[in-house]
Amino acid sequence: GAVVSQHPSRVICKSGTSVKIECRSLDFQATTMFWYRQFPKQSLMLMATSNEGSKATYEQGVEKDKFLINHASLTLSTLTVTSAHPEDSSFYICSASRRDGIRNTFGSGTRLTVV
Amino acid sequence: GDSVTQMEGPVTLSEEAFLTINCTYTATGYPSLFWYVQYPGEGLQLLLKATKADDKGSNKGFEATYRKETTSFHLEKGSVQVSDSAVYFCALSDRATNKLIFGTGTLLAVQP
Numbered sequence: 001g002a003v004v005s006q007h008p009s010r011v012i013c014k015s016g017t018s019v020k021i022e023c024r025s026l027d028f029q030a031t032t033m034f035w036y037r038q039f040p041k042q043s044l045m046l047m048a049t050s051n052e053g054s055k056a057t058y059e060q061g062v063e064k065d066k067f068l069i070n071h072a073s074l075t076l077s078t079l080t081v082t083s084a085h086p087e088d089s090s091f092y093i094c095s096a097s098r099r100d101g102i103r104n105t106f107g108s109g110t111r112l113t114v115v
Numbered sequence: 116g117d118s119v120t121q122m123e124g125p126v127t128l129s130e131e132a133f134l135t136i137n138c139t140y141t142a143t144g145y146p147s148l149f150w151y152v153q154y155p156g157e158g159l160q161l162l163l164k165a166t167k168a169d170d171k172g173s174n175k176g177f178e179a180t181y182r183k184e185t186t187s188f189h190l191e192k193g194s195v196q197v198s199d200s201a202v203y204f205c206a207l208s209d210r211a212t213n214k215l216i217f218g219t220g221t222l223l224a225v226q227p
Contacts, residue, residue, distance in 0.1 A: 006158070032213060043204065043219040044159075049212070093158055097213045104208065104215055106151075108158035 002028050004096045006107025013084055013114055021079045021110045023094035029074035030096035034104070035067075038091040050077050084114040117142045121205045121218035128195055128225050136190040136221045138179075138205035146207040148172075148181050148188040149215070153202045162190075162203070195225045 003026040013019050023033055032051050036044040048064075050056040050071035058064045066088075068080040077096075081088055093109040121138040128134060140148065150162040150172070163172030168183035177192045188205060205218040 034214070043217040044215075046214060046216075049214065095159075095215070103213055104149075104161075106159040106161075 033077035119218040124222040
């Protein structure tokens with residue numbers, strides 16, 4: 001079956017630094033990847049949609065300069081949280097989708113803690 | 116816009132009890148409907164799905180039927196186990212964009 005690998009699973013960083021999270025589709029080519037954020041005891045909120053080779057589309061209220069998304073290949077998308085602050089601490093999860101059948105396979109998520 | 120409403124938790128049940136988690140949706144088109152499960156410390160896993168009206172999704176003893184007339188997709192299981200303790204998310208997917216819209220999640224705690 002379709003497998004999506006997300007790395008790292010947990011990261012602790014200092015306030016003001018940047019953190020990169022990777023999302024890889026291991027056995028299929030993902031034309032679209034989605035990035036979600038989950039606040040404690042709340043649902044997942046879609047942050048942005050990235051299509052391979054084009055700029056990401058951000059949802060309303062998501063700062064594109066703070067959450068940089070790159071989808072340079074059909075198997076890899078990255079989310080970089082720039083100049084992280086404690087309020088950016090959250091659970092970030094990606095999902096990958098292929099136009100012709102494999103849809104919305106999730107990675108295992110990244111727990112980001114900014115101290 | 117499209118939205119999903121599911122019952123608030125936590126839901127606490129004894130082992131072998133019957134489970135129902137309600138989910139209703141609003142959508143302009145004909146979405147696909149999903150239930151995802153998130154076990155403690157893990158990411159989301161697809162539990163079951165239904166792509167058209169009257170379809171029944173089922174997996175691991177869980178079932179949900181796509182009811183267009185009531186815009187519902189309630190999750191049921193006849194006999195829960197301690198290992199079913201998790202957060203369950205109802206979601207819909209826009210067919211054109213593949214975007215998932217999630218409900219707020221329902222925490223299920225099954226006690227031995």
